[in-house]
Amino acid sequence: MTKVAHVCTSSFSHKILVDKLSILKDRGYDVHIVSSKEGYNEELMSKYHFQLRFINMNRKINLIDDLLSIVNMTRLFKKEQYTIVHTHTAKAGIIGRIAGRLAGIPVVIHTSHGLPFYEGQSKTKYHTYRSLEKIGALFCDAIASQNKEDIEKIKQYAPQKPIYYEGNGVDxxxxxxxxxxxxxxxxxxxxxxxxxxxxxxxxxxxxxxxxxxxxxxxxxxxxxxxxxxxxxxxxxxxxxxxxxxxxxxxxxxxxxxxxxxxxxxxxxxxxxxxxxxxxxxxxxxxxxxxxxxxxxxxxxxxxxxxxxxxxxxxxxxxxxxxxxxxxxxxxxxxxxxxxxxxxxxxxxxxxxxxxxxxxFTEEVVVDRIVRMYNELLKKKCKN
CATH class of the missing domain: 3.40.50.2000 (Glycogen Phosphorylase B;)
Known part of the structure; x- marks a missing residue:
């Protein structure tokens, strides 16, 4: 059974992941969810049966906090020996990808749920977030996008990486x-x-x-x-x-x-x-x-x-x-x-x-995710 960690910054994001990840579990994957405990909803999660792992993550940029999160997440990944680490949201996308590489995880993937840099931001924010995404791309095997328009932007800052269209859906x-x-x-x-x-x-x-x-x-x-x-x-x-x-x-x-x-x-x-x-x-x-x-x-x-x-x-x-x-x-x-x-x-x-x-159904999205996992794992085996 392939062991997968889905990583998001806070527990607020559990709500947008659990239906999709339930279908992924039904497809035979051992799915863990890794996040900070901020926003944890016990009532919501009692309806699902996931292995939860909590790692503190500061949603703001804070060098000391972020380094500590990377260290703690690397330890967790090594202990659990995941085959795939799949990150979501901007901060977890940076911390999780770096930790995945440091822990020697075979396949590390990031899904963009909408890029954190966009037209209308201040120049400082735009270039800071774009630079961080560029750094994050160095530490993963592939990047997926929930929408089609962002794919061209991702190709510009990560030209050497496979880019997948994941989409989004409901159950x-x-x-x-x-x-x-x-x-x-x-x-x-x-x-x-x-x-x-x-x-x-x-x-x-x-x-x-x-x-x-x-x-x-x-x-x-x-x-x-x-x-x-x-x-x-x-x-x-x-x-x-x-x-x-x-x-x-x-x-x-x-x-x-x-x-x-x-x-x-x-x-x-x-x-x-x-x-x-x-x-x-x-x-x-x-x-x-x-x-x-x-x-x-x-x-x-x-x-x-x-x-x-x-x-x-x-x-x-x-x-x-x-x-x-x-x-x-x-x-x-x-x-x-x-x-x-x-x-x-x-x-x-x-x-x-x-x-x-x-x-826009979760079944369609999970089909794409499974194909992506299979392609990347097959590529790793060949290497």
Whole structure:
């Protein structure tokens, strides 16, 4: 049985990995998850049966902390004698790859869930993160990307490495079970608990409260929607993060208290997806956004920014509307268009579901991962 360590910076990332890794286990791999304990969700992980290994990792760049993490992770890798180390997220991607090489792991792979450097960053951040990715590439056998657009950028900083398209997906069987289990009575009760009248349309945003998700662009769009269109709506923000207080102040400053409600971090987002009329996302960039895949699996229409990662998933005027980033009027226009046209919401929802079924399932992604593992292991055997 091939022993594989999947490494991510914090336990917050467990949620985006566990369904995929469960299928990988079913394919005969001995899967361990390595991360810091920050954000560990016992309720979530009790539903799965993975070997968990915790190594402290500082999400910020800190030379002493990072060196200590590399030392501790190298010891762990040597002790466990993994055949494959597969890293995710930026910081774990650097620490895990270096530790994998130092520990003599046969195959070391990194998956980019959206590159940490992108247009719109300060020059310092852009070049720092690009340089770190270039260094990380020296310590692995291959790099995979969750979206197709990033592949050319990866080839530029890692020209000697094999680059794979991994993609991203959802477990449709699990989501369909969830959808069936959520009754209309539960939805009615949830609306009552949230004080949402039956005549109000609901917009859902599921995203960490951090700069790249750009909730401030969203709030500008909602303010314009409120002031210029006769819409009776409420927007639910599911997620937590460092910008929470600033977002709350912005809601108050723009008199959006009756229109926007913060839900905090939700272990089970699915009742809120089923409750929503629209699912939206105003990120500056994405890998391939899970919340949008899940929404489309639930046959929900989407309004999202026309940015890296998201536009690979959402087809404009077919499964939803894509809005140019920072175009407040356009965001409000398409939100209004979607809120007022029930026929269009149903049509987009059906087409979105079909697109996920065809291209964005965990089974499809795991097929690609297994092929990648086999190719790299075969190459190692020849060498």
């Amino acid at each position: 449709l069987h699990k989501l369909d079970q969830k959808n069936t289990q959520i009754s209309q009575d539960q939805i009615s009760l949830l609306k009552k608990q949230l004080n949402i009248p039956s005549n109000k349309k609901v917009i859902l945003i599921g995203a960490r409260l951090e700069p790249v998700k750009d909730h401030f662009f969203l709030l500008d769009g909602l303010r314009y929607l409120k002031e210029n269109y006769n819409q009776n709506f409420i927007c639910l923000l599911a997620g937590d993060g460092p910008l929470k207080q600033e977002i709350l102040r912005t809601i108050q400053d723009n008199y959006l208290q009756g229109f926007v409600k913060l839900l905090g971090y939700q272990t089970d987002i699915y009742p809120f997806i089923k409750l929503a009329d629209i699912v939206a996302l105003t990120s500056q960039k994405e890998g391939v956004p899970r919340i949008i895949m899940e929404a489309m699996a639930f046959s929900k229409p989407v309004v999202a920014t026309n940015v890296l990662g998201t536009r690979e998933l959402v087809i404009h005027n077919e499964t939803g509307y894509l809005v140019e980033y920072k175009n407040v009027r356009e965001l409000a226009f398409y939100l209004n268009l979607m809120l007022t046209d029930e026929k269009k919401r149903i049509e987009f929802g059906i087409k979105g579901r079909k697109r996920v079924e065809k291209y």
